[in-house]
């Protein structure tokens with residue numbers, strides 16, 4: 001047997017197992033799992049000795065915004081498909097699912113999808129898929145939902161906030177009914193947009209417009225109420241499956257947990273900003289514009305909420321941990337955060353700050369490093385589950401992605417350095433902290449500056465090729481090697497089973 005790549009002597013971690021075994025790779029696929037050390041002398045073009053390190057399925061980040069226009073007036077997100085996916089592989093992520101944004105002025109979902117393909121094609125360092133972001137739920141869009149699965153797109157996102165894209169409840173119901181019919185998963189951004197507008201106007205009347213007031217304009221109750229409403233709307237449409245994105249707070253987490261306990265197919269995502277950033281840090285930032293570096297929605301919450309989010313990851317309330325990478329340059333008044341500054345508002349107006357922060361590269365290192373701390377303790381298999389395997393199952397990529405099944409799984413892997421305490425571990429990792437200069441995105445800051453990380457991906461392997469070699473040349477993959485992956489329907493927890501049993505949504509049966 002001749003291999004193209006062998007990874008020997010590592011401890012392999014999947015969503016179900018932690019065990020020492022060797023991996024043999026032919027072409028783009030994992031073809032052999034063998035007892036530890038047994039492939040060390042196999043015939044292979046490339047050998048990686050992972051002694052003392054962990055080997056895991058490559059990270060899957062199913063919430064990434066690239067080259068999207070800002071919804072807040074001027075500007076656009078700063079990472080292109082090229083730079084965003086370059087950043088992904090340097091952080092151990094081998095597949096992203098980005099958004100194809102349909103603007104309100106654009107009736108067609110297919111046109112939005114074609115436009116996103118044109119931006120990504122031949123430009124990506126990692127594999128990628130698309131969710132359709134529904135900004136206009138008119139008849140054209142609804143009639144196109146059934147066409148999406150054949151194009152490899154099996155998820156949509158709708159907004160309950162952001163004036164430019166917010167849908168009314170009746171529109172959300174129409175999307176849910178159409179999505180259910182085609183077994184397309186609906187992702188929901190749950191914040192109450194009307195309350196946001198009302199609070200924003202009140203803050204503005206009092207002159208409270210600086211970046212730090214962003215979080216006053218969207219307190220937890222907005223998220224709690226909208227999450228509850230989203231769950232109710234999905235229940236009305238015969239319990240169609242939904243995924244609540246970027247959950248930040250205790251109240252919304254509790255609503256989700258309760259719905260899950262009732263047996264409703266409600267899934268949820270959280271993000272590193274709700275595990276590693278707090279509102280207190282944000283408010284303590286130097287006065288002035290600095291707080292804009294943390295402006296994302298929902299905003300980071302307090303320490304108690306952070307603990308509840310960790311608990312939700314451990315107990316399965318959250319199926320996935322995604323980055324919600326949505327970067328805008330900080331020191332940029334043409335496309336970035338500073339587009340909200342004017343002569344009248346020299347410290348900016350939070351209403352017009354482009355929302356979102358970068359994080360596609362730091363997601364895995366931050367979270368993996370925290371698994372050995374008291375607050376972040378996550379079993380290793382749980383880490384793989386929420387950062388890779390569940391994303392693959394939820395978004396129809398499994399077992400091609402997110403698994404190590406010989407013959408079936410792409411050879412998408414991340415190899416970590418040995419952990420603290422191992423003699424093989426490089427001393428330079430001790431005391432490592434995140435700095436923006438070590439990242440590969442095209443953004444002039446990271447909100448995680450100075451945060452400690454005690455490990456980082458040593459190698460990232462995408463479909464059998466080493467694309468990131470931290471001790472060697474760094475990025476060794478090439479632009480354009482990343483391919484579009486067609487997704488099947490979701491298989492996480494058999495989420496369409498109830499829909500199959502109940503048949504078509506029929507208002508006469510309500």
Ligand code: URP
Nearest residue numbers: 189296297324326355356
């Ligand atoms: O502030 C955020 N999260 N920006 C990205 C867009 C979104 O709502 O996911």
Ligand code: ZN
Nearest residue numbers: 189245246297
């Ligand atoms: Zn959102």
Ligand code: ZN
Nearest residue numbers: 281282291294
């Ligand atoms: Zn902040």
Ligand code: ZN
Nearest residue numbers: 063065324326
């Ligand atoms: Zn987002």
